[in-house]
Amino acid sequence: MSDSVLEIKGLEVVYSTNRGDVKAVRGIDLDVRRGEILGIAGESGSGKSTLAVALLRLLKAPGKVTGGSVMFHPAGRSPVDLLKVHGEELRVLRWSALSYLPQGSMSSLNPVMRVHDQFKDVIVEHAPDRKEAVSDMIPRLLAQVGLEPRVARMYPHELSGGMKQRVLMAIAVALEPDLVIADEPTTALDVTIQRVILQSLADLRTDFGVTLMVISHDMGVHAQLADRVAVMYEGQLVEVGDVRQVFKDPQDAYTRQLIESIPKLGRRAS
């Protein structure tokens, strides 16, 4: 068995417009190793989110995948090309093997359902055999992301942005997926909450061996969390490497620019 969870080869995604196709992802080759936290960096419009939704098969028209393959190796199942699975086969993979942690935690939870029922929804739908265990699972899952059991009885509007994001994290890992793709998981949050979320994400890997792909435009997030960083620019990967190498010894001119352009803020070394 390969030690990669995901092998992306030559992935191409375009958005069709009146003025022809816009290539958002132009031939990406990337391996995601089992158990690692892989950061995807790049500026707005570089194709980071398009890459994520394409992998998750959530790409909507006018976007379409025009080439490449994405081999996914879930533990204990046979490898599949994510670009070729459909219908039931894809539905079975979702949440149980491959899950998504979106950016907009504000709009990702159902406003008229208690947190408890949102967990139940996912678990019953994707792992009907664990239906009985749901009530025991929820407090444990909430504790994993540092939330108290009483949160389960609450509605989304009673939670702060950071708590909602953590509820989503708990739902994302509820069925112990092989890979979680997190798209800008902390972007809308303030710094202390962001720090807590990053902590919890790191814990998920340490405690449960979840493989994480974290998309963020914030180089600080990658420096704090990632094992490896892949830098995207105009739909292509310009550099992939160990986090230390990327920050300390960037090989590509764009990466160097990206690191140099990080705003200098806060207490200075004076």
Added chain:
Amino acid sequence: MKSELELRGVQQRFHARGVADGYITAVDDVSFSLAASPPQIVSLVGQSGSGKSTIARNVLGLQKPTAGSVLYGGKDIFKLSRAEYDEYRRDVQPVFQDPYAIFNPFYRVDRVLWKALKKFKLADTRAKGLELIEESLRAVRLEPENVLGRYPHQLSGGQRQRIMLARVHMLRPSFIIADEPVSMLDAQVRKHFLDILLDFQTKHGMTTLFITHDLSTVYYLGGEVMVITKGQIVERGPVSTVMHEPSHPYTKLLLDSIPQPDPDQRWTSRIAVDELERVDDANPAADTKPEAPIL
């Protein structure tokens, strides 16, 4: 136009589920004042749930505090006469976070500007009114022909937010209460917006209370900053001082939580935040490394 807006011992409690006495105190004995002259920008920074937006609602008269008072020109805003209240309403203007929510999607965006003109009787003729509107739109770097006659969904978030600034520009209030006005805008549009606020301060003498959770925005605006946590203001001072020599442990924690873009300077300690009771004091003192620079 009055010269001062003051909060005196403001406390705001809300009913809440699952807490000990059935209440949470969102704003706890907050006192500060904003002077119209010299015009200044005062940022109020704190994490979500710290009570900053509640303070905005109190200052704007949208929520009556459970204790303490909000004074405009020395008078309690909830005890103003009709005429005084109208003056206060004009002189203290809000800019809110969500550039989508403030517009009625069925009306053209012009409406928010015309409504303000009529309510405050800024022009006697339609031509004069239009002139004012166009002038104000240009002041916020919008081309009138590009935005007038359009519906909210036809404009970008940054454009919508600037229309609200144009409205403020028309009214020339002494005070702007801006509650997270840029948190839904991307970096470039954000800078644009902040530059307009700075413009308003220097050209039109407006004082802004700028509420945000984003430290880089505070840094960009300069002026003064107040740090709020658990409903209490724990530090106030010039931005440069507070950012470089924070005196309160919470401010230190906040600054230390900016992720540093250096994998060799990862956080070594953990923090815990209970957002229902708000921040705990997870020993922030031990957590900060004053000698470590934040890049």
